[in-house]
Amino acid sequence: MLFSxxxxxxxxxxxYGSEEREQDVYDVFNQAIDTSIADKVDFVIFAGDIFHVPNPNGTAIIQMANGLKRLKQNNIDSFFILGEHDISRIRTTPIPYVYHNLEFSKYIGQGKPIEYKGILLAGFDKIRKTEIPQYEEKFAEIDKVAEKFSGHKILVLHQGITEFNKFAGEIQSTDLPKNFTYYAMGHLHDTEVKQFNHLNGPIAYPGSIELTTSEGIKETKKGFFEVDISDKEAKPKWIELGTRPQFSFKTKYEELSKTIDEISEKITGLAKKPMVEINIQGENVETDQIQAQIARLNSLVLRCFWRISTKKISDSSVFLDRPNIIDDEMFRLSIDALGSEQAASFAIKELLPVLASGEIKEASEIIIENFEKFKKEKKQ
Known part of the structure; x- marks a missing residue:
């Protein structure tokens, strides 16, 4: 048996406000659906953050509906949970519920195990770090069910595991139910699989299907897993998707012309025009000269971003040596600035994504809710 x-x-x-980049996301999503159909998987799991915002545009809603419809037409069932990007803090019905109600896909995010084709499936929507203690009992309950079940047991979560990313980690692997044979994870955007002795199966993150704004511009691969559960052990196989190429370059101002030549040679002939970022280090630079050199790439790239970093700035900056995920560095700096991991988590992981999406009303609701919670804790 095989599942995606x-x-x-x-x-x-x-x-970046680019219609082409929006279409890129739809293209790789449809690649994942097409590949799953071609490989005749038995079912598909969507592990959260289906949409980028809780109130997605009509095109995004239709793209997901068409993907699920094509799976159904090929007798492939699918299951989903919700990530933080899918859940509105203003009390409204999440858009993905529509697919459940229309029987295009089955929602499994409430922690109630179901049996499907001899497999036990259980999932939880995104759990905020402050809510984790409330789920210890629920984890224990489904672990007992899994322990008694003889077939494969799959747990679907949208959480950061500390052993994978200490900044984005919300729970540790030891917090998880022990008796599942595969942990289908979402939330972290890099691909990684780890097996722990205290768990019956691997924890697997397929990562995001395309580079998102928070990840910056970098040369990387994106995709998903096809997981073989024909035998006792779950075996995830990496399936790469054809994403738009992205490159980040560093150069000295004096060597910019040579670097532009090298970049041109590298990106000429690519099937899709790439996204390019150039970090330029130097003193007394002339922006007109930089713009003239960058203009040589205009016909070869979708977008080209450049920035200047003087030695004084670069010695104390994260511009040139930034982490793989910008959010991690923002979170670390926020902890330093606010002196509180809890406050930093609220600002970076909850409030900032909503503000960045222009959801002012929802951001206000989050602030009010957090303030009421703060007052309640002060009284205790």
Whole structure:
């Protein structure tokens, strides 16, 4: 038996205000659906952050509906949970529920195990870090069910595991139910699989299907997992998707012309025009000269971003040596600035994504809710 594990599709993301980048996300999503159909998987799991915002545009909603419809037409069932990007803090019905109600896909995010084709499936929507203690009992309950079940047991979560990313980690692997044979994860955007002795199966992150704004511009691969559960052990196989190429270059101001030549040679002939970022280090630079050199790439790239970093700035900056995920560095700096991991988590992981999406009303609701919670804790 074979199933696809897809996560962090972020349908509706319009990166850098570019219609082409929005279409890129739809293209790789459809690649994942097409590949799953061609490989005759038995079912598909979507591990959260289906959409980029809780109130996605019509195109994003239709793209997801068409993907699920095509799976159904090929007798492939699918299951989903919700990530933080899917859940509105203003009390409204999440858009993905529509697919459940229309029987295009089955929602499994409330922690109630179901049996499907001899497999036990259980899932939880995104759990905020402050809510984790409330789920210890629920984890224990489904672990007892899994322990008694003889077939494969799959747990679907949209959480950061500390052993994978200490900044984005919300729970540790030891917090998880022990008796599942595969942990289908979402939330972290890099691909990684780890097996722990205290768990019966691997924890697997397929990562996002395309680079998102928070990840910056970098040369990387994106995709999803096809997981073989024909035998006792779950075996995830990486399936790469054809994403738009992205490159980040560093150069000295004096060597910019040579670097532009090298970049031109590298990107000429690519099937899709790439996204390019150039970090230029130097003193007394002339921006007119830089713009003239960058203009040589205009016909070869979709977008080209450049920035200047003087030695004084670069010695104390993260511009040139930034982490793989910008959010991690923002979170670390926020902890330093605010002196509180809890406050930094609220600002970076909850409030900032909503503000960045222009959801002012929802951001106000989040602030009010957090303030009421703060007052309640003060009284205790």
């Amino acid at each position: 594990h897809i996560s962090d599709t972020h349908l509706g993301l319009v990166q």
